[in-house]
Amino acid sequence: MDGKALAQKLRARVAEEVQAFGGVGLATVLVGDDPASQIYIRLKHEAAGAAGMTPHDRRLPATTTEQELLDVVADLNADDSVDGLLVQLPLPDGIDENRVLAAIDPDKDVDGTHPLNAGELYLGRPRIVPATAAGVMLMLAEYGVELDGAQAVVIGRSQIVGKPVLQLLEQANATVTVCHSHTRDLAAETRRADVLVAAAGRAGLVTADMIKPGAVVVDVAMNRTDSGLVGDVDPGAAEAASLITPVPGGVGPMTIACLLENALACARLRRR
Numbered sequence: 001m002d003g004k005a006l007a008q009k010l011r012a013r014v015a016e017e018v019q020a021f022g023g024v025g026l027a028t029v030l031v032g033d034d035p036a037s038q039i040y041i042r043l044k045h046e047a048a049g050a051a052g053m054t055p056h057d058r059r060l061p062a063t064t065t066e067q068e069l070l071d072v073v074a075d076l077n078a079d080d081s082v083d084g085l086l087v088q089l090p091l092p093d094g095i096d097e098n099r100v101l102a103a104i105d106p107d108k109d110v111d112g113t114h115p116l117n118a119g120e121l122y123l124g125r126p127r128i129v130p131a132t133a134a135g136v137m138l139m140l141a142e143y144g145v146e147l148d149g150a151q152a153v154v155i156g157r158s159q160i161v162g163k164p165v166l167q168l169l170e171q172a173n174a175t176v177t178v179c180h181s182h183t184r185d186l187a188a189e190t191r192r193a194d195v196l197v198a199a200a201g202r203a204g205l206v207t208a209d210m211i212k213p214g215a216v217v218v219d220v221a222m223n224r225t226d227s228g229l230v231g232d233v234d235p236g237a238a239e240a241a242s243l244i245t246p247v248p249g250g251v252g253p254m255t256i257a258c259l260l261e262n263a264l265a266c267a268r269l270r271r272r
Contacts, residue, residue, distance in 0.1 A: 001139050001218070001245045007253035010138070014260045015051040024267045026110065026260075027056035027082040029072060031064050031095070037088045044086075047256045053263060056082055066095045070103050077105040083270055084110035084263035107269045110262040113159060121167050128262055128269075133164035135254025136197060136218050137172070143243055145216050147172040151192050155179045155206070155232065156199035161220055165197050186210070198232035206233040211240040219244065220251045 018024050026048045030041050045055040056079075058072060069087075076085050085108040091097050101109075106116040112130040120127040140147065152174040156162035162178065169176045179189050180200075190196055190210045198206050199220035211217060219231035231247035238244050245251055 001143050001243050001250060003135070003139060003245060003250040004253045006139060006142050007135075007257040010254075010257040011047065011051060011260060014257070014264055017264055018052045021264065021267060024051075024053045024084065024263050025056060025079075025082045026053045026084045026263045027058065027076050027079075027086070029058045029060065029069070029076070029085070029087045031060045031069060031088070032062035032092050034090070037090075041088055043256060044259060047260055048263070051260050053260070054081070062092050064092070064095075066099070069095060069100055073100065073103045077103075077108065082108065083267035084108055086111045086259075108266050110259055110266055111160065112164070112262065118159070118164075121164055124167075124171055126168070126171075128265060129168070129258075130160045130164045131258035131262055132161050132199075132220060132251060132255045133168055134258040134261070135251055136161075136165055136220065137168050138258070139218065139245065139251070139254060140195070140216070143216075145195060145243065147174045147195065150174045150194040152176045152195040152197070153179060153189050153193035154197045154199065155186070155190070156197075156201070156220075158199065161199040165199070169195070169197075196233075200232050202232055203230050204232070204234050206237060208234060208236040208240050211237045213240050214242045215240070217241040217244040218251065219247050222247060222252060 028041050048055045076082050085104055101113045104114055106114040109117050109128055112128040117128045152169045154162055154165050157178055157180050166176050166178055179186055187210045191212050193215055195216045197218045201221050203223040203225055219233040221232040222229050229248050
């Protein structure tokens, strides 16, 4: 499944809609100097600029206190030129991530992690959906994967991928099993899956013999190893799967594209 090509189509459509809408402001807040976070922020700003959005880049030192960060979030919440807002994770030790995410205006919450947006998704009324989870579902739809009645297995239960993917698959009428580090026999679960979504963050966790022949495999993870970026699924699984996402070039580009779509959705929420 070519996430890069699908992401390009989505980004082109978002750019057209941003122009027609009259502009969108996307703000990011980065605390500290984590190298990976700096790369992610740069990619998000480049994508926002290419889509015709106005990026707002707030960089804070690692010594920033929780209250100082909350004050910055409050300022951006009140700024009418900002339609979408995200705080890049992880945050330095000593800062309560949950408190910070809950402080973001839910109408500006492009990551979809505010309790209101997470709750609406749980209730089957998706409002702003975490970008990676939205990207997974768009890829499955693009390739015509039948979810109604399918056996789906999700490996990982994070707030931004595993749990929202679970909700979205259930809402598409799949029968969903969630696996995690305490699952007793992971291979037995994955071999039953018509659709497998791997988002555990463990390189090579899923091997070819753990895949049901003909299954659809979505590898969300990007693990940095000595040989480069790899997913949770061994590349050899492609021989068993009917469809599989590459790493890189699969879900990653879709995450950025769906983040832009979320920023546009936030702008519409604020100006309805």
